[in-house]
Amino acid sequence: MKKLAYGISSLIPLGLLFLTFNAVAAGKTKAKVETEPATKEKLEVIKQQEELPEGELPADVPNGENLDPAALGVDGVVFDDIVLGSRKLEGLFSLYKNDVTGELYLELSPEQFNQNLLLVMTLSRGIGEAGLLSGLPLGDVLFQFRRQGDRVQFVVPNIYLRNQASDPEARSLDRSFSESVLYSLPIVATHPERKTLLVDLGELLMNRDISGLASELPYFLGGSYWPDSDKSYLQRVQAFPLNVEIESVYGFSGNGGYLTTLPDNRAFDLQVHYSISQLPAKGSYQPRAADERVGYFITAYRNVADDTNSDPFVRYIQRWNLEKQDPNAELSPPKEPIVFWIENTVPPKYRNAIREGILVWNKAFEQAGFLNAIEVRQMPDDATWQPEDIRYNTIRWSTNLYSYFAGIGPSRVDPLTGQILDADILLDANVVRLAQQEFSSLIGSGGSAQSELAAEACSIASALCDRVEGDRPQLDPSVLSDRLPFTNRHRQSCSCGECTRQLAIGSMALSLLHGAQPDGAEIEEYINQYLQFLTAHEVGHTLGLRHNFHGSTLLSPEELNDTQITRTRGSISSVMDYVFANLAPPGMPQGDYFPTLVGPYDRWAVEYGYKPSPRRLQEQEEDFLEAIAERSSDPELAYGTDEDAWSQVDPAVTRFDLSNDPLRYAQYQMENARQMWLRLESESLQPGEDFSKMREKFNLVLSYYFNQAAIVTNYVGGQSFNRARAGDPAGRLPFEPIPVEKQRQSLATLEQYVFAPNAFEFSPDLLNQLAPSRWSHWGSEIPVFRLDYPIHDIILFVQGAILESLLSGERLNRLRDLELKTDPGEALTLPELFETLHRSIWMEVLQAQNAPTPITSVRRSLQRKHLNLLISMVLGQLDVPEDARTLAWYQLRQLDGDIYEALQEQEDDLDTYTTAHLQETRDRLLKALDAEFQSN
Structure with missing residues (x-):
């Protein structure tokens, strides 16, 4: 029962006031302070009340005067009575937990005010979907408790603007920028001897939505849910010398209608773990x-x-x-190693692979001068501590309905100094099922989409799924973290849904190309190598390292399949890259599927971050650090991270590419994809198997094919980018245009594998096997797209996406700029790009002048797509450079002449489809050429 706040109104009846004080004395209610200090006379009146029979009031109680229970603590009565029946937990703070009423009080001593504390919040139990996943970090914040009159404030100091406290400008800083006072709690009581203050911590944790989770639920769940206080409670409270650990269960009621994991959509629980800890002492780091x-x-x-x-x-x-331990030794163990605990939920058969993925970083630390810097321990089955406890770094096994990510590697950091204090890595348990080809229920389940084509296409070209808005948001967990109030503004989360798709594709390739069985030795090796690589990647994040999408360019395609090289030198220069499974092309022996070692970049980065400096003061480290960092000109140490990959300028800084010749490697993989399609055509399903498996496999191969084509496309208009500084030892400039020969090779590859007439040819028997799943129940709904497979639309989706990318305004602007950034004759010009595409896409029209060439339905669709893009440029409907618009006008004029000649020479010998297509195309382009320009 909520307790009456003392002094909140001058209209409180005296009878009610008397009953309330009796309840306090019995330890059954919660006192709150919201008034001025009480006088000695009032205290005497209250003392007399305790001797009166129930229901009687003293005559001299002044009606309507405010009483202050904090002052009642002078004789110790109220403080002790409030915590009566509670367990006292002593540690960083003294806590009082009443297991009957669920109340939790915090005792604050005067010296604990204005001290920096770290609050870490973790979703310790979720619902397994919609991004609400167990172990998800909800944020962390530096805060202070401050006393303001008769209240205690929860204050987030402004640490992003600083100066020396002794600097006169500090006064200006205080007046110019605000701190954030998030909450203000009444003082419940004051201890008469210790002079400590008692506040209701349960009120802060249970009723103030400190994590911001409740306010964001409607966004994620697609329905209306609200906290239900009757179903919420504090589940566990632990106090230790340097930290306090609290778990709260929050009940929610409502009706979202979309949550498939719930037994009843009207209610669910979420559990949040709060960890409050001291920051390291100043000067210790x-x-x-x-x-x-x-x-x-x-x-x-x-x-x-x-x-x-x-x-x-x-x-x-x-x-x-x-x-x-020994500062003078070249190689020394640390005073305190970094210890990772493998959570007891991890299946025993995968623990060794995870252990190796953690310990592989010790090689990097040896380059920094540390021996066995990282240790691995196994969490006992009977452990009494929780994985969210800030004292433990854990590797956790996350079980969810769908596969939202392969792994997440968050850590908690002292925001004043950058010192990492704690880390908890989540590994998705679904990756094992994906590797065993159980991908039907784990990927491609993103909810309904705007159109039938978009829904099917999203399961193929996942890189473009963000363009399609679904009715229900199936969100990446990192999106939730970005929306919550305490997201660390200096970190980006590692969460990759595409990683799981790539894992499934590799597993299927082993099945189709090597005949690997889901429970066979080859798939087991594949899973263990992947778990080791995935763990190493996430551990790298918890060591402070960002992604390095340049890391995949260490070895040649041939060297990648030579285990004598990959197991001594490494497969890639950095495990902080995203790479797919290394699949040997036809005729080449298969090597390792995934990296098993950290690479040269990883070792160098750890050296920069962790090698002890001979200089004792930070400002004296500059020369020491510069000597390490200037080695970045070494190609093996090249670095390009998320924002570099987003720009799509440097084709070597790309997710899911591989080798130091990505163009050739991508071509190998497209040949692998074609071999997989042939195997699908030749292999029959086992008796009793569902034909929907064939559709899923077909889409996965097409997705892989599309991704390789996208990698090839990045070379057109590409530039190598590096972070070199002036005076770089290698004499590099930040930008270096991709050689024109590479760009032409890229276009030739796209002509052969994307735009050629025979690029997408499938037998009728294969296409007629592509049936969708017909299950309709929770977690598996009948898709909203066409029952039969929309092969024309899907092929056009892939071809059109590549064509749109080649003719995008950004790429055309880069190509035009490169004509000024390269020597004469060394650039791929806009006219050459337009002419190459024209020759490839309208091949039949050019050939028809010599011999009748029918145009297939797939080719007609591609030609219409190209025509529409050129017309849109001419009419000003696309944001492209003016040179591109005039070239589009020129290409339409050329096309008009080509079609006119073809029809003049061969119209009687062409089929009706082709004749109608060419006549209508000519009619449209002539009207477009005569139309008025539409300015943006």
Whole structure:
């Protein structure tokens, strides 16, 4: 029962006031402070009340006067009575937990105010879908408790603008920028001897939505849900010398109608783990300056008092505090190693692969001077601690309905210094099922889409799924973290849904190309190598390292399948890249599927971050760190991260490419995809198998094919980008245009594998097997797209996406700029690109002048797509450079002449489809050429 707040109204009847005080004395109610201090006279009146018979009031109680229970603590009565029946938990704070009423009080001593504390929030139990997944980090925040009159405030200090406290400008800083006072709690009581204050911590955790989770639920669940206090409670409270661990269960009621994992959509529970801990003592850790040539997450602030530097920001890398036991030894164990615990939920048969994925980083730390910097321990089955406890770094096994990610590697950081304090890695349990070809219920289940084509196409070209808005948001968990209030503004989460699709494709390739069985030795090796690589990648994040999408370019395609090289030198220069399974092309022996070692970039990055400096002061480390960072000109140490990949400027900084010759490797993989289609045509399903398996496999192969074509496309108009500084030892400039021969090779590959008349040829027997699943129940709904397979639309979707990318305004602008950035004759010009596409796509028209050439339905669709793009450019409906618009006009004029000649020479010998198509095409382009230009 909620308790009456003292002094909240001058209209409280005295009888009610008397009953309330009796309840307090009995330890049954919750006292709150919201008034001025009480006088000695009032205290005497209250003392007399305890001796009166129930129902009688003293005559001299002043009606309507405010009473302050905090002051009642002078004689210790109220403080002790409030916590009567509660368990006292002593540690970082003294807590009072009443297991009957569920109340939780926090005792604060005067010296605990204005001290920096870290609050870490984790979703310790979710619902297994819609992004609400067990182990999901909800955010962390530095805060302070501050006393303001008769209240205690929860304050988030502004640490992003700093100067020295002794600087006179500090006064200006305080007046110019605000802190964030998030909550204000009444003081319940004051202890008469310790002078400590009692506040209702349960009120803060249970009723204030401190994590921001409740307010975001409608966005994620597609329905209306609200917290239900009758179903919410504090489940576990633990106090330790340096931290406090609390778990809360929040009940929600409502009606979303979309949650397939719930037994009843009207209610569900979420469990949030709160960890409050002290930050490390000042001076116990030396921050290290960040360098953009080495990929670390950073902690940054603006030095407001610094008016001497053109860049006022101070940036620290995020790293653990490692110190050598023997500072003079070249190789020494650390004083305190980084310890990872494998959670007891991880299946025993995969623990060794995960262990190896963690320990593989010790090789990198040896280059930094540390021996056995990382240790691995197994969480006992009877462990009494929780994985969310900030004292433990864990590798967790996440079980969800769908596969939203392969792994997530978040960590908690001191936002003042960048020191990493805790890490908990989530590995998706679904990856094992995906590797065993159980992908039907785990991928491609993103909900209904705007159109039938979009729904099917999303299961093929996942890279374009973001363009399609579904009726129900099946969200990446990282999106939830981005929306919550305490997301760390200096980190980007690692969450990759496409990783799981690529894993399934590799597994299926082994089945189709090698005859591997789901429970066979080859698939087992495939799973273990993947888990080792995945774990190493996520551990790298928890060591402070960002993605390095340049990391896949270490070895040639042939070297990737030579295990004598990959198991000594490594497969890639950095495990912080996203790579798909290495699949040997036809006729080449198969090597390792995934990297099993950290690469040269990883070792170098760890050296920068962790090698002890001979300089004791941070400002004296500059030369030491520069000597390490300037080696970035070594091709093996090339670095390109998320924002570099998003720009799509450098084709070597790409997700899911492989080898130092990605063009040739992508061509090998498209040949592998064609072989897989042939195997699908020749192999029959086993008796009793569902034909929907064939549709899923067909789509997965097409997805793989499409991704390889997208990699090839990146070379057209591409530029190599590096983070070199002036005076780079290799004499590099930041941008280097991709050689024109590579760009032409890219176009030739696309002509052969995407735009050629025989690029997509499938037998009728195969196409007639592509049936969808007919199950309709929770977790598996009948798709809304066509029952039969829309082969024309799907092929056009793939071809059209590549064509649109080649003729996008951004790429055309880059090509035009490259004509000025390269020597004469060394650039792929806009006219050459337009002419190459014209020759490839309208091949039949050009040939028809010599011999009648019928145009197939697939080719007619592609030609209409090309025609529509050119017309849109001419009419000003696409944002492209003016040179591109005039070239489109020129191409339409050329096409008009080509079609006219073809019809003049061969019209009587052409089939009706082709004749109608060419006549209508000519009619449309002539009208477009005569139409008015439409300005954007």
